[in-house]
Amino acid sequence: MENRMKEFISSYESKVIPLYRESNLASWNANISGTTQDWAKSEKASFDLAKIYTDSIAFKELNELKKSGLIKDSLLTRQLDLLYNAYLGGQVDPALIAEQIKMETDISKKYSNFRAKINGKDLSDNQVEDILKNSTVSKELQAAWEGHKMIGPVVSEDIIKLVKQRNTIARKIGFNNYHEMSLKLSGQDPAEVTAIFDELDNLTRDNFIQLKREIDSYFAKRYKIKTSELRPWHYQNRYFQEAPQIYSVDFDKYYEKQDPVKLVAKFYDGIGLNVDAILARSDLYEKPGKNQHAFSTDIDRSGDIRTLDNVRPDSYWMNTLLHELGHGVYSFYCDKNLPFTLRDAAHTFTTEAIANLFGRFATNPQWMLNMGIIDAKESEKIADESRKALRLQMLVFSRWAQVMYRFEKSMYENPGQDLNQLWWNTVEKYQMVPKPEGRNMPDWATKIHIALYPCYYHNYLLGELLASQWYSYITTNITKNQSFVGDTAVGNYLKEKVFMPGSRYYWNDMIEKATGEKLTAKYYAKQFVQ
Numbered sequence: 264m265e266n267r268m269k270e271f272i273s274s275y276e277s278k279v280i281p282l283y284r285e286s287n288l289a290s291w292n293a294n295i296s297g298t299t300q301d302w303a304k305s306e307k308a309s310f311d312l313a314k315i316y317t318d319s320i321a322f323k324e325l326n327e328l329k330k331s332g333l334i335k336d337s338l339l340t341r342q343l344d345l346l347y348n349a350y351l352g353g354q355v356d357p358a359l360i361a362e363q364i365k366m367e368t369d370i371s372k373k374y375s376n377f378r379a380k381i382n383g384k385d386l387s388d389n390q391v392e393d394i395l396k397n398s399t400v401s402k403e404l405q406a407a408w409e410g411h412k413m414i415g416p417v418v419s420e421d422i423i424k425l426v427k428q429r430n431t432i433a434r435k436i437g438f439n440n441y442h443e444m445s446l447k448l449s450g451q452d453p454a455e456v457t458a459i460f461d462e463l464d465n466l467t468r469d470n471f472i473q474l475k476r477e478i479d480s481y482f483a484k485r486y487k488i489k490t491s492e493l494r495p496w497h498y499q500n501r502y503f504q505e506a507p508q509i510y511s512v513d514f515d516k517y518y519e520k521q522d523p524v525k526l527v528a529k530f531y532d533g534i535g536l537n538v539d540a541i542l543a544r545s546d547l548y549e550k551p552g553k554n555q556h557a558f559s560t561d562i563d564r565s566g567d568i569r570t571l572d573n574v575r576p577d578s579y580w581m582n583t584l585l586h587e588l589g590h591g592v593y594s595f596y597c598d599k600n601l602p603f604t605l606r607d608a609a610h611t612f613t614t615e616a617i618a619n620l621f622g623r624f625a626t627n628p629q630w631m632l633n634m635g636i637i638d639a640k641e642s643e644k645i646a647d648e649s650r651k652a653l654r655l656q657m658l659v660f661s662r663w664a665q666v667m668y669r670f671e672k673s674m675y676e677n678p679g680q681d682l683n684q685l686w687w688n689t690v691e692k693y694q695m696v697p698k699p700e701g702r703n704m705p706d707w708a709t710k711i712h713i714a715l716y717p718c719y720y721h722n723y724l725l726g727e728l729l730a731s732q733w734y735s736y737i738t739t740n741i742t743k744n745q746s747f748v749g750d751t752a753v754g755n756y757l758k759e760k761v762f763m764p765g766s767r768y769y770w771n772d773m774i775e776k777a778t779g780e781k782l783t784a785k786y787y788a789k790q791f792v793q
């Protein structure tokens with residue numbers, strides 16, 4: 264049986280390796296050029312790759328191998344588990360999959376090409392964020408927020424169709440809906456995730472209520488209105504997913520004259536995780552037609568790792584670059600002797616955790632001091648406010664992640680319900696931001712993740728929990744240097760315990776091997792709530 268498994272793997276690898284690379288390259292090119300031609304190529308390549316997993320004869324073989332119970336070698340067992348789930352996800356009529364990919368590509372184009380129209384001018388997402396962050400005029404803020412929300416009606420009907428399509432696919436292979444399928448096939452139990460979210464809701468609610476009062480009284484003063492007049496556009500961000508700047512530290516000013524790309528290269532090199540090869544292949548700055556977000560991609564699991572960004576000299580992009588390169592080093596320093604299937608993160612949220620662990624440094628005064636961005640006097644001056652700001656950021660984000668997780672779960676359980684209302688009910692409950700009077704728009708559809716990165720968002724919050732767990736472990740056991748700057752022990756630890764093993768262990772086993780404990784919320788609570 265083990266020999267049969269080995270034969271299966273070698274035949275699988277000969278098919279998947281070239282198509283995996285081709286599909287990632289095509290997607291990379293399309294995200295940069297934004298042209299119809301490149302998107303068509305990307306669509307075809309994704310389809311060809313996904314088609315591998317629809318092979319029913321191959322799935323039957325995996326099913327037999329799994330049922331035999333005779334695969335004992337740990338590398339083979341792990342590959343069997345991962346491949347079984349991958350093929351199970353593909354046991355659907357290829358025409359349905361093709362349709363799904365086409366729907367996703369069409370929606371993706373609409374997001375990429377959308378620019379908010381405000382007073383006759385086309386504004387990019389970055390420009391909308393600029394207004395929301397800096398203007399103090401309610402009318403301007405409302406116009407920017409509403410202008411951006413006009414992407415909602417452009418894509419909402421398409422998204423509902425796509426959600427139903429995804430559910431059809433999930434039911435055909437024995438799941439209740441796509442949400443349940445996504446979690447289970449990625450090795451997560453929905454009940455376990457919901458339990459963690461409930462626990463976190465309880466841990467953060469009282470603190471958040473208190474902080475929200477502070478936020479509201481700050482904004483009422485800033486805009487010269489009553490707290491009861493505050494609306495979603497008053498929170499300095501399209502979704503209130505990031506902390507409003509209620510504390511006096513303006514991190515952007517420290518980065519105005521900095522080059523975030525140089526800083527990120529210097530930092531990672533200093534901790535023994537050089538990223539020059541990644542940066543050399545990356546696409547870092549804004550261009551017309553280009554995807555306005557940021558991501559990191561492992562093109563071939565053999566060292567071609569890239570990140571797409573739209574870097575500006577500010578704290579947001581410093582954080583984003585540190586984050587994306589965190590994903591980058593996780594892939595880059597994976598053990599290349601592992602089989603192809605295991606040259607990947609233990610789970611998507613474990614790579615998010617590494618990305619978050621590093622992203623947080625962008626507003627850490629100790630890190631900024633050690634990186635030569637500010638001096639000791641300034642670092643001391645902003646220490647207290649920075650700590651409060653990060654705490655606020657974490658609590659605000661945790662409430663927003665609740666909205667995303669609960670909305671998606673409910674949407675897939677019943678896509679026919681009033682989603683506009685569901686969205687605002689969830690926002691009001693977890694973020695405590697009131698719906699504008701009489702508003703009945705598909706505001707949920709303006710968040711690109713709901714359409715294109717489905718049932719994934721909860722992983723960002725699990726990633727924050729694990730980032731806190733790692734930070735606590737590393738600063739207790741590996742280094743006394745709270746900023747990691749210049750300490751190669753950090754890079755060595757991460758390489759050995761986290762990056763090299765790839766996905767050879769089940770994620771909670773990897774975490775236990777690396778930190779001595781399974782995933783727990785207690786270090787996040789210790790860091791940000793108590």
Ligand SMILES: [Zn+2]
Pocket residue numbers: 586590615618
């Ligand atoms: Zn990420």
